[in-house]
Amino acid sequence: MPKLDEKLEPILDTVIRRNAGETEFHQAAREVLESLGRVIAKHPEFTDGALIERICEPERQIIFRVPWTDDKGQVQVNRGFRVQFNSALGPYKGGMRFHPSVNVGIIKFLGFEQVFKNALTGLPIGGGKGGADFDPKGRSDAEVMRFCQSFMTEMFRHLGEYTDVPAGDIGVGGREIGYLFGQYKRLTNRYEAGVFTGKGLFYGGSRARTEATGYGNTYFVQRMLQTKGTSFDGKRCVVSGSGNVAIYSIEKILSFGGKVVACSDSSGYIVDENGIDLELLKEIKEVRRQRISEYARLKGNGTHFIKGGSIWDVPCDVAMPSATQNELSGKDARALIKNGVIAVGEGANMPSTPEAIHAFQDAGVLFAPGKAANAGGVATSALEMQQNASRDSWSFEKTETRLAEIMHNIHDLCANTADEFGVPGNYVLGANIASFVRVAETMRSFGVI
Incomplete structure (x- = not known):
């Protein structure tokens, strides 16, 4: 079992204190920090400028009310979230989850994981996550549409193809993405296909997504x-x-x-x-x-x-x-x-x-x-963003070939990093170290932000 380096103990203590009760986020942060002892021994510069502390702190956390009317005419109120965790490598990228269990701690853990997952793809995307404590199960299409439209009425102001690009997750499939994207288009008066991924093929989606x-x-x-x-x-x-x-x-x-x-x-x-x-x-x-x-x-x-x-x-x-x-x-x-x-x-x-x-x-x-x-989903979302930017549409075979290449590269990066740091076969440490180094090196280049 990895042991937390003594230099990193105060950082984890701060994460736990600042994010009280958010056990999933504590778990995700601990797993990454437990992997970094070998890194800071080899690269002590990563402990300068509160770099690791900044990586553990989201750049922005958004919580908002989502009122909507059900089919009986009753007003329901849910809570919406978006945690824009880190944009060092590109615009925030990560799914939206609609599930009763959603709270800020779960969204924060998912956003934190997303930062490192996205870094492993080698594609220019940062990490974020969002959602709501709304349960689409058992709801009519009309109820889901009204909820999605209310959700996006607040969320749209925080999104953009160069700012934050959501996708689907648990409870958010093609139906929900269509309603969300439609409301975004209506509110902004722009057909900005690259602002959402996981879209239908008829309106800018990617094959194989x-x-x-x-x-x-x-x-x-x-x-x-x-x-x-x-x-x-x-x-x-x-x-x-x-x-x-x-x-x-x-x-x-x-x-x-x-x-x-x-x-x-x-x-x-x-x-x-x-x-x-x-x-x-x-x-x-x-x-x-x-x-x-x-x-x-x-x-x-x-x-x-x-x-x-x-x-x-x-x-x-x-x-x-x-x-x-x-x-x-x-x-x-x-x-x-x-x-x-x-x-x-x-x-x-x-x-x-x-x-x-x-x-x-x-x-x-x-x-x-x-x-x-499981980085294949977000990798293909980034490929969807590429297709939207170039007004192009790739074949299923071309997209799957790129996906296979990316996944093989991620595997080899994790395996080679584990070897380099003396833990051969440990894909957990390999993934955490490789992704951390990519994010940390970029943040050091930007100065203290």
Whole structure:
């Protein structure tokens, strides 16, 4: 387990004191700071000018009221957020999350992670995150539209293709992005396609964006497996979640010859020993928007739905946590290790607890941290920004080729950095160090800002 360098202890203490109760943000900051002892020993200049303190402090935090009217004519009030964390490398870039659990601490942790994830892509984008404690589940299209329009009526003044470029996240898909972008266009009287990514193909979206996070995570893990002379081919896999990231992780795993036997949603998980039927899963989750239990009901033939419980009790060679933060605990990690897991690829943001990560590393399990492995989504968002800037539209094949190149480069950067700093095979330290150095060097160039 990494030990926090004594020079960094006061910085973490300040983060915890200034951001009381924001446990997810504390966790994210601790993980990065625990990786930096080797860096400041080699580059003591990074401790000058309160550089690390500035990296841990958002440039701007925006909290606002979102009033809207439901279909019964009742006025509802939600809270909206945008944390513009760091713009050293480019305009703030990061998704919007609509979920009842959203609060400023969660948005801050996601924005902090986004800074380093975006740095790893090598593309000119800074880090930010936003959202609201609104739950689109069970709401009509008209209610979602009214909420999105109210949200954007405040948010628009803080956005711009050279300022802050949001995208989707949990609860924000193509429908929500369309409503948000439409209101932005209406309020600004500008067709500024580069201000939002994840858009529909008819109005400036990029091919392969929908698939990008799941595909990217799978490309990263495939590259990681290849360092041990193996691949997904013939491997038994478990992917948590059943949303965008999980579905397209499954799709790419299947193309690499793997077999996915389980996936989940917040109600429980399914086990299909014959292998998940991807088209049926897409029909249930993307078209009908039904619970995962419906898959077991329709598929039959030995498929089981387990209400609640832990999907990580299902034996597998490769585990891909792709649902939400801290979904995979130390207990879950030990169950996976006992059942023979050889690799873990994080498709979600910080889905493994620190205890789980340390258990995997101590057991010699290949572990791909989310800030590296799930960077494919934001990388393809940056490619969408490129296409918007040049008034161009790339083919699916061209975009996926660029995505694969970026994910392979991220893998190699993390692996080479881990080697350089004396921790071979430690992708967590490799990712944290490589991304920190890129952000820190740029901030030093700008002076004290």
